Amino acid sequence: MTNRSTFRIYEDKVRQNLERIADVASTADVTIILALKAFAYWPAFPIFAEYLTGATASSLNEAKLIKNHFGKPPHVYAPVYRPHEFAEIAEMSGHLTFNTLTELERHRETWERLGTNVGLRVNPEYSPVETDLYNPADPHGRLGETLPNLPAKPPKGLKGIHVHTLCESTAENTATLIERVKAQFGHYLEQVEWLNLGGGHLMTKDGYDTDLLIKSLQDFRQRYPHLEVILEPGSAHLWGTGTLESNVLDIVDNYGYRTLMLDVSFTCHMPDTLEMPYRPDIRGASKEAKPEFPYAYRLGGMSCLAGDYLAEYYFPQPVRPGDTILFEDMAHYTTVKTTMFNGVPHPDICIIDAHGEVTHRRSFTYEDYEGRMG
Numbered sequence: 219m220t221n222r223s224t225f226r227i228y229e230d231k232v233r234q235n236l237e238r239i240a241d242v243a244s245t246a247d248v249t250i251i252l253a254l255k256a257f258a259y260w261p262a263f264p265i266f267a268e269y270l271t272g273a274t275a276s277s278l279n280e281a282k283l284i285k286n287h288f289g290k291p292p293h294v295y296a297p298v299y300r301p302h303e304f305a306e307i308a309e310m311s312g313h314l315t316f317n318t319l320t321e322l323e324r325h326r327e328t329w330e331r332l333g334t335n336v337g338l339r340v341n342p343e344y345s346p347v348e349t350d351l352y353n354p355a356d357p358h359g360r361l362g363e364t365l366p367n368l369p370a371k372p373p374k375g376l377k378g379i380h381v382h383t384l385c386e387s388t389a390e391n392t393a394t395l396i397e398r399v400k401a402q403f404g405h406y407l408e409q410v411e412w413l414n415l416g417g418g419h420l421m422t423k424d425g426y427d428t429d430l431l432i433k434s435l436q437d438f439r440q441r442y443p444h445l446e447v448i449l450e451p452g453s454a455h456l457w458g459t460g461t462l463e464s465n466v467l468d469i470v471d472n473y474g475y476r477t478l479m480l481d482v483s484f485t486c487h488m489p490d491t492l493e494m495p496y497r498p499d500i501r502g503a504s505k506e507a508k509p510e511f512p513y514a515y516r517l518g519g520m521s522c523l524a525g526d527y528l529a530e531y532y533f534p535q536p537v538r539p540g541d542t543i544l545f546e547d548m549a550h551y552t553t554v555k556t557t558m559f560n561g562v563p564h565p566d567i568c569i570i571d572a573h574g575e576v577t578h579r580r581s582f583t584y585e586d587y588e589g590r591m592g
């Protein structure tokens with residue numbers, strides 16, 4: 219009898235990250251909020267709300283989740299707003315960012331009437347991200363206005379500028395981004411009230427140069443003292459805070475290629491392992507062949523998708539059905555992205571407190587699968 223596959227979020231680790239983030243925010247005198255696109259397991263929001271002044275949404279659903287469970291007016295940026303939803307979003311938003319000047323004008327009557335604090339996303343055409351799927355700064359891309367599109371003066375009523383071009387990036391990258399924004403959009407910065415520097419600031423990763431981040435932000439604040447500076451990382455809050463436990467159900471052996479058949483799926487539960495792609499750490503296993511890790515296995519997901527597997531990992535002893543495989547660092551961009559493709563069962567999600575007690579658990583049933591379709 220195996221345990222159910224489970225995403226575990228460790229409260230003490232989340233608090234460690236939040237303390238570090240709150241320290242950066244107060245020392246640099248900036249606002250740092252949680253991007254829901256990375257993590258939307260709302261039963262954990264009260265922990266975040268102890269440290270953060272808010273959260274950011276990219277859709278009406280995320281905005282409502284923040285309003286209902288974070289208890290703060292959401293910051294909102296969406297690549298496009300559905301006309302019939304716009305007034306509802308604008309009414310609940312603390313800050314609302316448009317992706318284009320045309321969207322800003324399209325909805326002007328509504329946001330002016332509601333008194334919404336609005337911004338514009340711009341594309342500074344700088345990003346250290348090499349994977350196209352995660353690079354928002356493509357000059358021909360769809361995320362934000364490039365410099366040549368902007369009129370010499372900000373449109374009437376514009377209160378803020380939003381950029382987002384980092385992903386799991388360093389403090390050096392943030393410093394470069396800030397310089398780039400100053401060089402390209404300095405004339406706008408003089409005339410608005412806030413600048414949102416987006417996400418991707420991985421300040422909770424070991425080795426991250428927090429001092430440099432703080433210094434860059436302080437220098438910027440000194441240059442533009444009238445501006446509120448906002449950072450909206452997702453991953454940084456959840457970095458290293460959770461695991462996904464799975465069970466080995468069977469082993470397939472074809473021509474000596476052995477695949478562990480797990481009760482989880484890469485495409486359904488850890489899609490970035492296929493999309494980025496990246497190879498997650500597995501507790502007690504090695505990603506490279508080593509003398510102490512002589513047993514090689516591919517890891518197979520339980521969907522029918524041919525590519526739902528990871529290339530070989532190496533283990534110190536033979537693996538058997540009934541053994542556990544523990545994926546590290548599975549709190550961010552997992553539970554928000556999971557699907558029930560193929561009817562694949564969804565792992566439980568739970569929060570574990572500092573004493574090892576489960577304080578909240580969500581299990582999924584056939585009714586969850588059926589309920590999505592009718």
Ligand SMILES: Cc1ncc(COP(=O)(O)O)c(C=O)c1O
Pocket residue numbers: 253255256295382384385386416417418419450451452453454
């Ligand atoms: C507009 C925006 N803000 C914030 C984030 C959060 O980024 P991260 O989780 O890499 O910190 C993203 C991620 O894609 C984003 O698109």
